[in-house]
Amino acid sequence: MPNTVVEGRDLSLTRLDKILYPAAGFTKGDVVDYYTSVAQVILPHLRDRPASFVRAPGGVEGKSFMAKHVPPGTPDWVTVRRVHRVDGRTDRQVLVQDLPTLLWAANLAALELHVPQWRLPAEGKADRLVFDLDPGAPATIVECCAVARWLRDRMAGDGLDSCAKTSGSKGLHVLAPLHPTDAEAVADYAERLAREASRALPDLAVHQVPKKLRTGRVFVDHSQNAWTRTTAAPYTLRARPRPTVSTPVTWDEVAGCTQPDDLVFSAGDIASRLDRHGDLLGPLLDPARAGRLPDRG
Structure with missing residues (x-):
């Protein structure tokens, strides 16, 4: 021992x-x-x-x-x-x-x-927003990337800066740093955007839970913004057949993804990516990059 x-x-x-x-x-x-x-x-x-x-x-x-x-x-x-x-x-x-x-x-x-999307002692005050994009076969992470770009542009219209990382499984996560905000309000905003995505991209995105609706489309899972829910942390290993990692990616990599394997990273890939990019999710830790949810008016 x-x-x-x-x-x-x-x-x-x-x-x-x-x-x-x-x-x-x-x-x-x-x-x-x-x-x-x-x-x-x-x-x-x-x-x-x-x-x-x-x-x-x-x-x-x-x-x-x-x-x-x-x-x-x-x-x-x-x-x-x-x-x-x-x-x-x-x-x-x-x-x-x-x-x-x-x-x-x-x-x-x-x-x-x-x-979770919040830190102690501010339990339930989210400092980030997350969408978990889950592809329903035969859709793959390639389709997730198209939905991610739509979400990025939509949130940018509300003044929110966003980052992306692979889930380390099949999909993609899109995250945005926030000033600490009541998780219920964040969850409500995320659900609205998920519904908007399904209307804007009807052949590509779906916000409903039933799996029969997800075939060939991307489930825009907004539920992980609830204060009791959690998301795979950046750089975590996943319990998959191989030691894949939830890996931060650039928006250029998202735009350039044409094959599912383009955005599959294992433990052995991460050191060189950190040397090349540093922490691509650094904006999530920078208070100067934190946004505020738009006023619903």
């Missing part, structure tokens, strides 16, 4: 040779190494946001599960806070505030990190 000290915290890292992504031969040690390599860019996007983990202790071909509660044996140096639920009660959740906590989570085979 390797023991190491990270930023003054004692960590026990176990079974680092265990293969978690069999199709890629990607081990738990590779997961730890990956999260170490992206810590500088992922941690600012996680800070002060209660984390939910998708854990796959048996690997991605085994059983995975979403974990929101603080697991037994959590070190006392991990930051834990109480967060409200829909029924008014509270749960204790982890905040991934530093590298030791990030690597502690990786050692639990917490492959995916999901966070």
Whole structure:
């Protein structure tokens, strides 16, 4: 059982040779190494946001599960806070505030990190808006890119700056930084734009939930703006057959996407992208780029 000290915290890292992504031969040690390599860019996007983990202790071909509660044996140096639920009660959740906590989570085979659109202590005050564009076969991320560009231009008309990232699965996320705003108002605005998109792009976009309506079109999922919902964090791994990553992309890359594989990135691709682009989602962290929702008049 390797023991190491990270930023003054004692960590026990176990079974680092265990293969978690069999199709890629990607081990738990590779997961730890990956999260170490992206810590500088992922941690600012996680800070002060209660984390939910998708854990796959048996690997991605085994059983995975979403974990929101603080697991037994959590070190006392991990930051834990109480967060409200829909029924008014509270749960204790982890905040991934530093590298030791990030690597502690990786050692639990917490492959995916999901966070809400708000930060503590301003629970329910969203500082970003998100659309999750989910393609219904035979549509792919190529069609998502067309919808993303429409959303970008539509939000620009309201004075909102937007960024894009792959979901790390099949789709694309479009995000916009906001001055802290009541999540209910953000959710309402996002739903209006999703409906507008389905009217403006009737053969391409749909805002309704039933899957039978999504065949060959892109579901513009606005629901993750609800204060109780979460979204895959930037730079998180996904529990897919291969260690794909939710990767920030440029709008030129979105415009130039003609094949689904154009916007598929794995853990091994991220270092070179960071060298080339830096953090493309930096605007989400810049108060000067934060917008305000338009007045409905």
